[in-house]
Amino acid sequence: AQTVTQSQPEMSVQEAETVTLSCTYDTSESNYYLFWYKQPPSRQMILVIRQEAYKQQNATENRFSVNFQKAAKSFSLKISDSQLGDTAMYFCAFMKHGLGNEKLTFGTGTRLTIIP
Amino acid sequence: NAGVTQTPKFQVLKTGQSMTLQCAQDMNHEYMSWYRQDPGMGLRLIHYSVGAGITDQGEVPNGYNVSRSTTEDFPLRLLSAAPSQTSVYFCASSYSYRERPYEQYFGPGTRLTVT
Numbered sequence: 394a395q396t397v398t399q400s401q402p403e404m405s406v407q408e409a410e411t412v413t414l415s416c417t418y419d420t421s422e423s424n425y426y427l428f429w430y431k432q433p434p435s436r437q438m439i440l441v442i443r444q445e446a447y448k449q450q451n452a453t454e455n456r457f458s459v460n461f462q463k464a465a466k467s468f469s470l471k472i473s474d475s476q477l478g479d480t481a482m483y484f485c486a487f488m489k490h491g492l493g494n495e496k497l498t499f500g501t502g503t504r505l506t507i508i509p
Numbered sequence: 510n511a512g513v514t515q516t517p518k519f520q521v522l523k524t525g526q527s528m529t530l531q532c533a534q535d536m537n538h539e540y541m542s543w544y545r546q547d548p549g550m551g552l553r554l555i556h557y558s559v560g561a562g563i564t565d566q567g568e569v570p571n572g573y574n575v576s577r578s579t580t581e582d583f584p585l586r587l588l589s590a591a592p593s594q595t596s597v598y599f600c601a602s603s604y605s606y607r608e609r610p611y612e613q614y615f616g617p618g619t620r621l622t623v624t
Contacts, residue, residue, distance in 0.1 A: 402549075438552075438599060438615035484551055495540040495559070495603055496567065497613065499551035 395420045395487050399500035406475055407508050413460075414470045414503050416485030422446075424490040427461065427468045428497070432482040441483070444468065446490075472505075480507045510535050515600050515616035522590040522623045530585040530619050532600030538614070540603045541583040545569065545596040546618075552599060558583055590623045597621070 396419045406412040418427070429441040444452045444461050451459050456476075460469045472479055485500040516531045534541065542557035544567075554567030558577040572594060574586040583602075587594060600616040 397551075399551075436597065436618045438601075440613070495613075496542060496554050496557050497544075497552070497601075499544075499553070501549055501551045 395422070395489070395498045397485050397487050397498055397500035399485055399503050401503045402501070403504045403506070405506040405508055408475060408477060410475055411471060411473050412475055412505065414472075414483050414485075414505065416468045416470070416500055418466050418468065418485070418487050420466070420487065420489075422489055426488040426490065427459075428486040428488070429457070429459070429468075429470045430484045430486060430499075431479075432484065432502075433478075433480070438484075442470065475507050477507050477509060479505065481505060512536065513600055513602050513614050513616035515598075515619050517619060518617065519620050520622070522587070522621065524590060524592060524623060526590050527586070527588050528590065530587075530598055530600075530621070532583045532585065532616060533581050534583075534600075534602040534614070535581065536602065536614065537580060538602035538604055539580070541577065542567070542601050543573070543575065543583070543585045544599045544601065545594075546599060547596050555585065555598075587621075590621075592623045595621060595623045 398417045425446045427444045431439045431441050442454045442457050456473045458471045482502045484502045486497040513534045539560045543555040544552040546552045553569050556575040558564045564575050598619045601613050603613045
């Protein structure tokens with residue numbers, strides 16, 4: 394079974410600064426997907442970014458980027474130029490590759506607060 | 510498209526009562542699932558379905574039943590509610606791996622309290 398660990402329960406950073414959220418995972422699979430989801434106070438789950446394990450290039454989406462270290466099983470999220478709207482819970486998630494493996498395994502989350 | 514809808518948004522039950530949480534999607538997704546979210550534990554998979562008539566258990570299935578008679582609907586039934594089932598419940602859907610395996614769409618959640 395897969396496990397996902399987020400070791401930072403809470404973080405805070407000043408607006409406009411850069412912050413990095415950590416995620417490690419454990420799996421025996423060689424091909425899989427990794428995700429970061431954002432959950433603002435509205436409770437809606439929003440996909441921030443995804444990474445396919447067979448791609449060496451780190452994924453980026455505007456101010457969000459990841460540092461994917463496959464050998465170390467590490468998948469951190471960097472938020473640049475942080476904004477007040479980035480205040481939310483952030484969840485790291487894992488999905489195995491292949492038909493019938495669409496289910497997600499989540500970490501316990503990191504509560505991020507952006508300070509004005 | 511309405512996306513993934515869930516009803517009700519909030520519910521309070523007494524121990525032993527039964528109820529059904531409704532989930533519907535209008536995107537013709539094959540895959541649907543139910544998660545529960547508890548403080549400090551992230552989201553955990555309860556049950557999932559890879560298509561109409563096919564369901565399977567996730568990580569925490571005890572106390573819950575599901576069925577999938579149509580592609581659009583995936584209700585979650587609590588047979589005899591217990592305080593341990595107090596949680597926020599999310600329904601999610603996606604295309605199957607054959608198409609786009611990573612576009613999971615979540616509903617707005619149902620906050621359930623069992624007293």
